[in-house]
Amino acid sequence: MATGISVITVGAVFLVVLLLMVLICISGQRDKSVQKDRKGSKSTVVESGLLQYLYQFLPCSSSPSLPGPPSFFLIGNMMDLTHDHLPIHLTNLAQRYGNIYRLKCGKTTMVVLNSSEFIREALVKKWSDFAGRPVSYTGDIVSGGGHTISLGDYNEEWRAHRRLVHSALQRCCQKSLHDVIERQALHLREVLMDYQGSAVDLSEDFTVAASNVITILAFGKEYDKSSLELQQLHSCLNEIVALWGSSWISALDSFPLLRKLPNPVFARLLKEVAKRDEIIRKHLNNYKSQYKKHDDAITGSLLQGLDKHQNTEHGVLLTDIHVHMATVDLLIGGTETTAAWLNWTVAFLLHRPEVQNKVYVELCTVLEGRYPKYSDRHRLPVLCSLINEVLRLRPVAPLAVPHRAIRDSSIAGYSIPKNTVIIPNLFGAHHDPAVWTDPYSFKPERFLEGGGGSTRALIPFGGGARLCLGESVAKMELFLFTAYLLRDFQFISPPESEASLPDLRGVASVVLKAAAGLQSFDNLVTFAMIGDTITLPCGTPFIKSCTSVNWTIAEMVGLEVVNAGRVTAPDALRFGLLKDCSLQINHLVLDDARLYSCHSPVFNSSVSLQILEVTENPTPANGTIELQCYLNTYKGLVSNCNKGIHIKWITEDNTPLNGNRFHYKHVSDCFSKLFITKRLTDHHRKWKCQLTQNDMIKATITYTTTIKDGIEEVFAAVGESVSLSCSNTSSLGVGGRVKWTVGERTLTDDISSYKDRTEALHVNKDSSLVISKVSALHAGDYQCSESTDQQKVFNKIRLHTLDVISEHGPGGDNLTLTCVLTCINECGKDFNLTWSGGSHNSRQSSLMYEKNTLINRLFLPLLSMASAELTCFVHREGDVMASKKWHTINPLQTPAWAVLPLALMICITAGGLYVYMKRKHNKDTGNEQSSVGMTHVYDVIQDANNEELTQPATTTSVYDLLQAVNYK
Ligand code: HEM
Known part of the structure; x- marks a missing residue:
C-alpha cells in the first residue's frame, strides 16, 4: 500500500515537472510570438514574467541569453530607462553587463549596443535586418501617423519618402549649401561683433544661425533673432522633443491603460504638435502661392518630385503630407543638433583655451587672412580634430534614434528576435576604453596623425539605411561655423573664477545639450598636494542616506566616480564615500585635479580640486636654480585664481627666505617663480612653496634641490x-x-x-x-x-x-x-x-x-x-x-637651600619634644632609675642638665630646647 502511494507521489511530481517544462518551453515560444505580434497577446505579464524567469534555467534555446540587469515584475527595467542622464547610465551598465545587453520595458525587449563594432554590425552590416523603427502610440502622434523619415517604420513608402528627400537635399546642397552656410556664418560674426566683448550666452544665436540654414534650404526664408514666428517655431519644436522624451509620455506607450486617464503633459504635447503643423502648413502654402519661387528651396524639389516617386508597383503614393513631414524632419534634425554641437565646442574651448589658440594659429597660417572654404578642410587638421573630438565626447544624438529588428537576426552571436528594439548607444561607443585611450578626456590631438584616434570608430551620425539624412549639411556647417568663429573671436570665460566655466555634463534628452547658461551651483575650491588624502564635501545637509548620490567628474562626463552611493570609479580603491556623502580621495595624483560634482535629488554642488605643484626648470639661466610653484587643474595651470589667494616661498622652517641671492617673479596669484643664485651647498636643500587664501594656509609643498657635485x-x-x-x-x-x-x-x-x-x-x-x-x-x-x-x-x-x-x-x-x-x-x-x-x-x-x-x-x-x-x-x-x-x-x-633650614627645624622640634617628655617623665618618677630602654646619650644629657631640670617645665621654649640640644 505504502509502496503504491509513493509510486503515485513520484509519478505526480514527475508529471508536474514535465508539465512545467512544457509550459516553460511554450512560454519561450510564446514570448517570441508576443514580439511577432506587435499589438501583444492577451497573456498576463505576471505569467509571462514568472515563466520566463524559469525558462532561462532550461536548455530550450541553443543561443546564449543576453546579459542585463535584473528585470522587475511588471516594470521590467523601467527604472534604468528613466535615469536623468540616460546615455551615461547605459554606458555605466555596459561596464557591468558588457557592450551588448538587454533591458525590458513592459513587453518590449531592448538591446543596448555600446561599441562601434556592434553598432556597425547592426546598423551597417545587417542594415536590412535592423532598419525598422519601433512603432508607438505617441510616436505616431508626433510623426503625423508615422509619416516622418526619422520615426517612420521601414517599408516601401518610407523608402520612397527618404529617396525623395535625399535627392532634393543633394540637389540643393550642390547648388547653394556652401553659400547659405557662409552667409549665416558671416551674419553670426556680425551679431557677435555687436556684443563688443561683453559676457553673453551664445546658445540662442547658434540656434538662429543653424535654423536659418535649414529654413533657407527648406523654403527660402531667413529669420531675424527677434522674429516672433521663429521663436514660436523653436519653442514648439523644442517642447515636442522635450515632452516626447519625458517618462509621462513614454509610459503611455508601455501601459495603454494610462491613456484613459487625464494627462496634462500629453495634452500639452498634442497642443504643440498642432501648433507646429499650423506653422509649417502656412509656410508650404506661402511657398506654393509665391509667384516667383525660390528655385533652390528643397520644398520646390520635393513638390516637383512627388509625382516621380510614385511607386505604382508597391502602391506607394507620396503626397503633401510627406513634404510637410519632411520639413518637420529637417527642422528638428537640423536645428538643435548643430546648435547643440556649437555650444559644446565653445564649452570645451573655455575649459581648454590652448586648443583654441592652436586652431587660431592654424587658421592664420593656412588661410593667410582669408575666410575658409569647405574645400580647405584637408589643410586644417587641427580644426578637424577639434570637430571630431567634440563629436566623439558629445555626440548630439547620443542614443541615435531607436531601431527595430524587422526580422529575426543576430548581433555579436546573440540571437535577436524580430521586433526587438535596438538602442545604438553612440555615447557609450565613443567612450569605449577598448577603442579610445583616456576616453573621458578632451584630447583633439588624438585625431591628428599618429594620435591613435580612429575615425572609423567615430559614428555620431549613425549608419546604414538610417544614416543621418543631414550628415553632409551638418559636416559643412560644423566646419564653416567653427572656422569663421575661431578666426575672428577668442572665447573666454568671465574673469571672476573657475566657477563661471560651463558644466560639461550637459542635459540629455533626444539631443545632448550643454546645460543652459553658467553653472547654477557654488563651486568650492579645495587645494591639495600630490600624495595627499582629501575629502570633497557634497554639501547635502538634508540627505539621510547617500544611496541617491552620484559623484561625477566634469569634463569626464559619463565617468561616475560614485553611482547611487556606490564607488564605481575604475581606480575604486583610492575613492571612498563618507557617511555625509562627501568623497574621499587617497594618494592624490596630478590627474585628480578636476572639477567634481555631487548630484543628489535635492541638491547639486561641485568642488574644484586644485593641486599645488613645484617643478624645477631643467634649463635655467647659468648659475641659477629656477623653481616654479603653481596650481593645477585638469586643463593645466590655473590661470585665474580666486581672490585672496597668494603664493609665497619660505624656508624649511617656515620663515621667509632671507638673502639677496633669492629673487621672485609672481606670474599670477597662483603661479610664482623662485630664482636662486646657485651654490654647491644648495645640494639637498629644501624650499617650501606655500599657498594661502585670505591669510590662511591652504597647502605647503616642499621641494628638495639636487646639485651635481654639490x-x-x-x-x-x-x-x-x-x-x-x-x-x-x-x-x-x-x-x-x-x-x-x-x-x-x-x-x-x-x-x-x-x-x-x-x-x-x-x-x-x-x-x-x-x-x-x-x-x-x-x-x-x-x-x-x-x-x-x-x-x-x-x-x-x-x-x-x-x-x-x-x-x-x-x-x-x-x-x-x-x-x-x-x-x-x-x-x-x-x-x-x-x-x-x-x-x-x-x-x-x-x-x-x-x-x-x-x-x-x-x-x-x-x-x-x-x-x-x-x-x-x-x-x-x-x-x-x-x-x-x-x-x-x-x-x-635651588630648592636645596630651602630644605636645609627645614630639616634643621624638624630635628630641633623632635629633639626638644624628646627632652621635654624626658623631663616630664623624670618628674613623675622622682629619683627612680631610668627605664631600661633609655639610651646612653639621653642619660648624659640628663646628667648634664641636672641643674636646669629643676626649672619648671612650662618655661621651656623652642629657644630653650634649641639651647638644650646645642649644649653638648
Ligand atoms: C551635428 C549634427 C548632427 C548629428 C550629430 C546628427 C545625428 C543623427 C543621428 C545619430 C541620427 C540617427 C541615425 C540612426 O537612426 O541610426 C540622425 C537622423 C537624422 N538626422 Fe541627423 N544629425 C545631425 C544633423 C542633422 C541635420 C543638419 C539634419 C537635416 C538637415 C539632420 C536630419 C536627420 C534626419 C532626417 C534623420 C532621420 C534619418 C532616418 O531615420 O532615416 N540631422 N541624425
Missing part, C-alpha cells in the same frame, strides 16, 4: 646623535659595498672601526652613517661612495657642529656661555648664531669668526641670575639649522 650641509649639536644619509635610494649596497670617508680617512675600511665605542659611529642598513654622540671633532666633509673601480659618489655632506661651553669669570661673579659653531675650513658668511632665554641683564657678544669657528658669547651676571634654560641657535639664511640648550643653576635659588 655638498649637503648638516648641522648637529654636540652630544646628540646625527644620521648622515648616503642617498635618497635606500636600496644601496649593504655593508662593504658602500664606503664612507671623512677628509682623507676611510671610515668603513674596517667594519669594526665604525663600531668603535669612542667614535660611536655605525653604518645603518640603508647605508646612512650614524654618529651617536657628536663632538666638535666630528665636524668635517663626509663622502658616501661606492667602492668600485670607477668610484661613484652618492652624497657629499659637510657636517657643522654646535656646542655651548660655560666658564666663570674672575671672582666667580659672572658666567660666560660660549656658543661655538665648528665648520670645516671657514664658516659661511650667511650663518648666524643667536641666543634665546637669557635674562635682561645678560649680554650677547657680536659674532666672531675665529679660524674655522663662529662664536657668540653670552655674559650672565651670576648674582642676579635665576635658573634658566638658554638656547643657542645656528641659522643659515634665516633658517634654524640646529640648537643647543644650556641649563644655568643659581645655587642660592
